């Protein structure tokens with residue numbers, strides 16, 4: 221069972237998706253790169269809650285896959301703001317899978333920290349202008 225890394229009230233459900241056969245690797249389980257892409261998207265949704273600026277991904281901290289994900293699982297990407305720096309926003313992402321065969325079975329797939337940098341129109345870093353959008 222998943223052990224949330226933060227109080228539930230700090231976590232936002234950024235993305236919830238059912239994965240399909242197109243998302244599999246050669247062994248028939250879900251390809252890790254699909255999950256990595258969704259982690260980046262989920263963290264970007266969280267960053268958008270805190271700034272309207274354009275941001276780019278500068279780092280994705282260690283991602284360890286603890287459990288496989290299977291076709292038909294519902295995968296949740298839960299996000300939490302970790303830090304707003306001068307030009308950066310750091311977001312934690314917790315990934316859980318709700319097993320297709322047993323909706324009561326929720327497993328922690330992985331967790332990661334993603335760092336974004338606010339950039340101007342020329343792609344140069346720029347100080348973060350904070351906001352709070354409640355979505």
Ligand SMILES: CC(C)(COP(=O)(O)OP(=O)(O)OC[C@H]1O[C@@H](n2cnc3c(N)ncnc32)[C@H](O)[C@@H]1OP(=O)(O)O)[C@@H](O)C(=O)NCCC(=O)NCCS
Pocket residue numbers: 276277278279304305306307308309335336337339343344345
């Ligand atoms: C993002 C980018 C503009 C940063 O420019 P830079 O001059 O190298 O920036 P800095 O090294 O001064 O770091 C800027 C911020 O990012 C943080 N940062 C940079 N590298 C980091 C890393 N590896 N891990 C965590 N934070 C990092 C810094 O701590 C700093 O945060 P702060 O201002 O809040 O204190 C530049 O590296 C870039 O354009 N990278 C490509 C981004 C991109 O295209 N991403 C998509 C890849 S497909």
